[in-house]
Amino acid sequence: MNPTVTDATAHTPDSTPSSVDGNGKATRNVILRIRRQDGPDKPARWEEFAIPHRANMNVISCLQYIAANPVTTDGRATTVPVWDSGCLEEVCGACTMLINGKVRQSCSALVDHLEQPITLEPMTKFPLVRDLFVDRQRLFDDLKRVKAWVPIDGTYDLGPGPPISQDLQEQRYPLSRCISCGCCLEACPQYTPTNEFVGAAVISQVRLFNDHPIGKALRDERLEAMMEPGGVADCGKAGNCVEVCPKEIPLLESIAAVQRQATVYSIRRFFAK
Numbered sequence: 001m002n003p004t005v006t007d008a009t010a011h012t013p014d015s016t017p018s019s020v021d022g023n024g025k026a027t028r029n030v031i032l033r034i035r036r037q038d039g040p041d042k043p044a045r046w047e048e049f050a051i052p053h054r055a056n057m058n059v060i061s062c063l064q065y066i067a068a069n070p071v072t073t074d075g076r077a078t079t080v081p082v083w084d085s086g087c088l089e090e091v092c093g094a095c096t097m098l099i100n101g102k103v104r105q106s107c108s109a110l111v112d113h114l115e116q117p118i119t120l121e122p123m124t125k126f127p128l129v130r131d132l133f134v135d136r137q138r139l140f141d142d143l144k145r146v147k148a149w150v151p152i153d154g155t156y157d158l159g160p161g162p163p164i165s166q167d168l169q170e171q172r173y174p175l176s177r178c179i180s181c182g183c184c185l186e187a188c189p190q191y192t193p194t195n196e197f198v199g200a201a202v203i204s205q206v207r208l209f210n211d212h213p214i215g216k217a218l219r220d221e222r223l224e225a226m227m228e229p230g231g232v233a234d235c236g237k238a239g240n241c242v243e244v245c246p247k248e249i250p251l252l253e254s255i256a257a258v259q260r261q262a263t264v265y266s267i268r269r270f271f272a273k
């Protein structure tokens with residue numbers, strides 16, 4: 001069910017940021033409009049907050065201010081908005097949300113670079129937990145589905161492992177920068193809350209681990225998963241994923257590479273029968 005959004009605190013001219021006082025002290029406010037929803041089946045509503053402007057503040061610092069002062073611009077006390085975050089330096093991906101309609105990390109979204117009022121909404125492709133907090137478990141389950149790891153036997157010392165050429169390191173390093181944020185999935189027209197498509201992040205991790213000298217031990221199993229429903233063939237190659245990836249991962253290259261690997265694997269499998 002998609003709850004109706006009500007606009008209880010529409011932005012008014014009164015909430016326009018003020019300027020600087022006679023002492024040069026910043027007195028203007030940052031205006032945040034947050035899509036609130038107490039739970040997945042609860043109705044959604046908008047609430048607006050005013051936060052005193054400080055230099056270099058980001059969206060998370062605004063949310064922290066609101067958490068300490070949960071009062072809307074029309075003077076109504078409300079509950080503390082719920083959001084997720086961890087690293088605060090664009091590494092964990094947890095704080096991803098729609099900021100002014102664009103999916104990105106709120107910890108690296110500098111307020112002074114954003115048009116006001118700043119609107120915050122949760123991602124739409126993952127189940128909503130509450131307010132701005134969504135459950136990204138499907139992404140982690142899909143990484144398990146494709147065995148996105150290097151298999152090791154931890155029962156004895158394996159030594160340093162095989163060397164990896166400079167060329168291969170340079171090819172794999174950009175792929176290793178994925179923070180599982182979900183931006184590429186939010187922007188992907190093929191990835192929906194109800195289908196099985198794994199999306200660009202997971203396909204790119206298949207490439208990352210298939211190209212690893214030890215990780216390639218599970219190559220065929222990963223390619224089997226890629227050829228199942230929800231695999232690489234479901235990609236429509238629109239390229240939205242590349243546009244929004246905060247780590248500029250060459251996702252279309254990964255998708256093409258995995259498609260090639262899957263094609264070669266399926267031919268090999270056919271003749272092996």
Ligand code: SF4
Nearest residue numbers: 188235236238239241
């Ligand atoms: S290329 Fe398009 S369809 Fe394929 S994963 Fe990226 S956004 Fe989705």
Ligand code: SF4
Nearest residue numbers: 178179181182184245
């Ligand atoms: S590929 Fe990019 S957009 Fe997708 S989850 Fe990884 S870092 Fe985020």
Ligand code: FES
Nearest residue numbers: 086088090093107
């Ligand atoms: S808090 Fe980790 S990416 Fe923003």
